[in-house]
Amino acid sequence: MTPSANHDLVLVGGGHSHALALRMLAMKPVPGVRITLVSPDALSAYSGMLPGLIAGHYSLTDTHVDLFRLCIATGTRFIRAAVTTICSAERRLTLDDGSTLEYDWLSLDVGATPDLQPVSGGHPDIVPVKPVASFHERWQQWRDGDSPLAVVGAGAGGTEMALAIAEHQRQTGRNGALSLISGGVLLPGYPEPVRRRMQRYLDDYNIQLREHTRVEKRDDGLYANDAPLDATRVLWCTGVRGTRVIADSDLDCDDKGFVRVQDTLQSRSDPRVFAAGDCAAFPESLPKAGVYAVRQAKVLAHNLTAAITGQPLQAYRPQKHFLSLLSAGGKQAVASRGGTLSAAGHWVWRWKNRIDQAFMDKFDSQLPTMSAPPPDPDVLHCAGCGAKVGSDALHDALRDLQPHISEGIEAGMDAADDAAIIHWAGNQRLVQSLDFFPAFIDEPFLFGRVAALHSLSDLYAMNATPHSALANVTLPWHHPKLQGRDLHRLMAGAVTELNAAGCTLVGGHTIEGPQMAAGFTVNGQADPQQLWHKGGARAGDRLLLTKPLGTGVQLAAMMQKDKLHGPWLDATLKHLLVSNRIAQHAMQDIPVHACTDVTGFGLLGHLHEICQQSDVAMAIDTDSIPMLPGTLPLIEKGVSSTLNEANRNVLMHCDTQQVAEPLLTLLCDPQTAGGLLFSIPEEALPRVLTQLREAGVNASEIGKVLVKNGDSSRDILLH
Template sequence: MQTSEQPILRDIVLVGGGHSHVGVLRMFGMKPWPGVRLTLICTDIHTPYSGMLPGYIAGHYSYDDVHIDLGRLCAFAGARLFKDEVVGIDRANQKVICKNRPPVAYDALSINIGSTPQVQLVPGALEHAVPVKPIAKFNQRWLNLLDRVKTHAGKTTIAVVGGGAGGVELLLAMQFRLRNELKTMGRNPDELEFHLFTADADVLPTHNPGVRARFEKVLNARGVVLHRDAEVVQLDGHTLQTRQGERLHADEIMWVTQAGGAAWLKNTDLELDNRGFVNVGPTLQTSRDPKIFAAGDIANLTSTPLEKAGVFAVRMSKPLAKNLHLFVQGAALKEYHPQKTWLALISTGDQYAVASKGLLGFAGAWVWQWKDWIDRRFMAKFSEFPEMDPNAKPAGGNTPNLALTQEESLQAISAIAMRCGGCGAKVGSTVLSRALGNLKPVDRADVLVGLHAPDDAAIVKVPPGKAMVHTVDFFRAFVDDPYVFGKVAANHALGDVFAMGGEAQSATAVVTVPPGLESKVEELLFQMMSGAVEVLNEAGCALVGGHTGEGRELALGFAINGLVDENLNGVMIKGGMRPGDVILLTKPIGTGTLFAALPQLKTKGRWIDAALESMVKSNRLGAQCLREHGSKACTDLTGFGLLGHLVEMTRPSEVDAELDLSALPLLDGALDMVNAGIVSSLQPANVRLRRAIRNQAEYANDPRYPLIFDPQTAGGLLATVPGDQAEACVAALKKLGYEHTAIIGRILPQGDALEPIVLKG
């Protein structure tokens, strides 16, 4: 979680992880703008670099070689990364509308989402063609095709619709890779048949005649059937039909043409061109709203119409960053003047490429090597970050130079002044009421006075035949997305009730937020508590009140009240282990090391994303399943780590336990990080429990060994079930979505040794 002595005064929201925005993020990381916060909203954690994608398809590069890790980049930039799909913009209230989370407020907004193949314009194409964008979905279809060609003998016909540089490069890369795969397997590569459909008379119509001739020669030499003047107007199943009536059946149809803007832009009332791209002026501001900018393929520069080429998106990043900064400063913006000609390096599948610039064109293996050098140098900017001097002054110095209203200026001065303690540290009632006013906690008949009542405390009834379960958890934010943090914090707090077999009834929140502009504090509270209330509501747990105060860091906790049968029927306790029981774990471990590595920029974005997905997974259904399969002992895995929690269960149960290191479910990247020596700050305290391991010396060098001490946040359930119920319980848990559930050991009768834990590998 990024912390700063400087309050947030302005929010710049970047929609899409395109080439322009990654440049803005890197520049911001090199020289942050005081008082300004960047937020990136993107559907994917990794964004592809278009220049290297054909090389990836051809097999010359790995997935990581051609993708920019937005998680690491945002961590370097000190920017927030919200993983979600944008579906609209509320311009009147300056909010970005997302599919799966609350609206995100902005002071300035930039759109860099690329173009979208308009497959819906051709009957049948939406159902039967594979659009090249979004790349993440295309990649999965490509991997499926690769596997299908390798495992199914016989003729395969592949058609590519689109005769521009993108379509030609894609076809040649696919052909090169697939033919090589068949040759390696000893099969005839001529089983593959490729067709290229172009609506124009020639391929690459925007390039000079010499370049077009070179590619037509390559296509002919490689046996590609070229269909000229062949606009595809319908797909009947897997049969293509052109305007001229030509028909072809293809096993796979790739769509690389008729690109346009995303459908949701039509409802923003921004000015769009006839293809749905956003009209922008020379400053990259949209024509109807100066607070909104656009860059890359999604932008239509009205002063100088541009071809949809990655080079322009890359070149726009610098003027975009400059103008976003000038805009929040209230200063005059600079005009962007694109180059009139540009160099395109177009590969032919093998390690050979053609250079095209204006009327010039040349080719060779050396051109591909040149292209490879340029591309790798570009990607290195987003994977090899310089060590930053923590004492270096931000761009423009440490003092914000932003355009603020008089009221905002007073609030900013107050936010950095010495703050009062005691009740003076409470968040103002107006801010609090606005932030919490839109929250809708679940209604429960046993909550007599709840969140939206003006009273000093909640009143909750204990139903007849029930006993109360009380628990409390509190910790500071470890991720920069307040909505996700709210979900994790609520899940973490609920875990203790679920682990005992209880029903969550009510929750009171304790929150600290950094001081700042009232609008920013209000937005932060709303985002965080929206995430928390979603989780509480799903559990049937009513948020009934709480306390919100100021602090240097964002933090959130909950006191949870739960209900169990007053005779303790169905209750699971730590002392319920019995010899012959099998030990189960419902979630993978490794959150401690991963989030320790995150600020060091050592993790991959997809590792953190997978960890967060695990952390927001509720333990409620898992606990019910364990009870149904006879579990009498359960706990949720949290700060003491796997070993710590296992030891505190064996002692009251008066048993020993055998723990199988090789069976432990691990989060992706966790093993890499502990092997790199990166551990949580709580790990050394947990390691002291190694004295509870009978054969510790035998396994101390096992690569998984450090992870049994790794502290978990919102971890899974550690439980035991009777041995004859174990397999059925695991199957049921996996069916409920706990796909990493594993049998990790067994319970033994208590022996004479003092150490209760025995390891095996």
């Protein structure tokens, strides 16, 4: 049960300051405060290890904070989206999925964006390092090849990156010419001994250093000091600006688009807004370096708590001297502090590696166990009809929605009647279904989308066209202000999918409860001659499955922070948002003998239903069963859904002698928003697979239908 809350603290960006601050806030929760992290990326890069990733010393997961794991471990809501608009006057954010998010307190740690003004905003040959969070994906698309490569910017980041690229080329046998270009000198601000040592490393890799060189774009290409730049790949590591969303906001920003902050990290124009890391502009200009962001985290966590609870705030005092450890391509590094050279060599790299690994371990084996903040003692909760959400909150949450209006709706949400009135054509069939389940993720917009898609799936499985829907929503026990926000986001997500399906939201019912839950009664219309049923499968038919299995296992892993792996969960959530409408439309000219959607009973449970309704048997090729990334490794670690045990009752109807135990767990895994399961004539198979593929559905042939033999207790053969 989630403790009651009455304030929303929203953190935008998963940078170093926010990642560390979340750990601190989790270990000492603020009573009555709900925390939400918004980031477009599920993995957040640790800048100190990025050169090592490029050089091949580390893997992607070694060098990135798993924000899903961090948020679940710290009791933080995670919204994977980019903020497109900040309106501090109304305390509202607009996200790139079209939804809005309101807050009471806001913190920004969104980094910076490259300043490409010298090259007139960019060039096809240029790849910027910033934003760091998404750099690895850009690098993967661009790294291979032997054409000349230039790194522009010879500060610490650019020099480390040039050496890392050279090490990557050495390991992969590439021979492309590599140059490091500086508008001034190598490593400005560093002591001469450090510059000399790094110069030797550059020479060892045959990297050409070009100092006092300006790169600019002209009509016929890129130029360096008025001569054509001899490089077809350019990595831009110099100059940054504030992100567009901050520069265009109503916050006070400097001429580079960074948020002006006081020494308490509060915005100069709005004390309810904080900023840290590269996106903050301090009274005394600071270099854009991760060492400052790390130190700011403690002050940020303290001041967020203090501001919300009315306590004195601390001032952030940037360190005057800090240890600098520069990686030098191979497993070697240069150390300096306070203007003097300390050491260089392989042992310094090992020292740096221990420091970096210790930092990353804070977000792995040292993730904190969240202690729940005390509930608000002034909030009381009723049951029965008294548990309904107040009419004001309901009205505020729904007033801006614009649901699609189907023909024949006589009374819907606008009529405020006790029930919807629907005029139905006499020669059609009304297909109606209801689904309702607790939220598996504490993000209302995403959950609303999945709940709507899951409910609509029953209509698609019967080849019905969605017409109208009623919502049934349970909201957690929070302050009415927060309940209104949750309801608005949940219903906005649901309406997004209902509108896409041409389905009218005609009303619904809300209550309070210990956790968020939602479901929809959906109505559809269908030609009785075109309906699909579970009965009708014939011997010789081929079986097709349109989505991979494993959602039950993946969602169960969310409850175990040591098992959760963000990229696997991210892939799962993307599959949950794929509508079965796509597959249904692609099958309109195909003779479908039987169809169902794979949901709570698992694949075997739904196959058994078709066997019973059609009086057939089935042979399933278990090697062809599609599964979500990481599902079998999780099962092998003991992860499974609580419903899996009940679903395994179907195994008494299966011949399982040749099937390993982990695979049986997968076949009994309950699915949320699972795919469609078709039984189609064998001769239609090539055309079906082509049509589904062209529609973007990666369907798998998983078996065939057999004549039922005398042993009615074994109707599914697994091999």
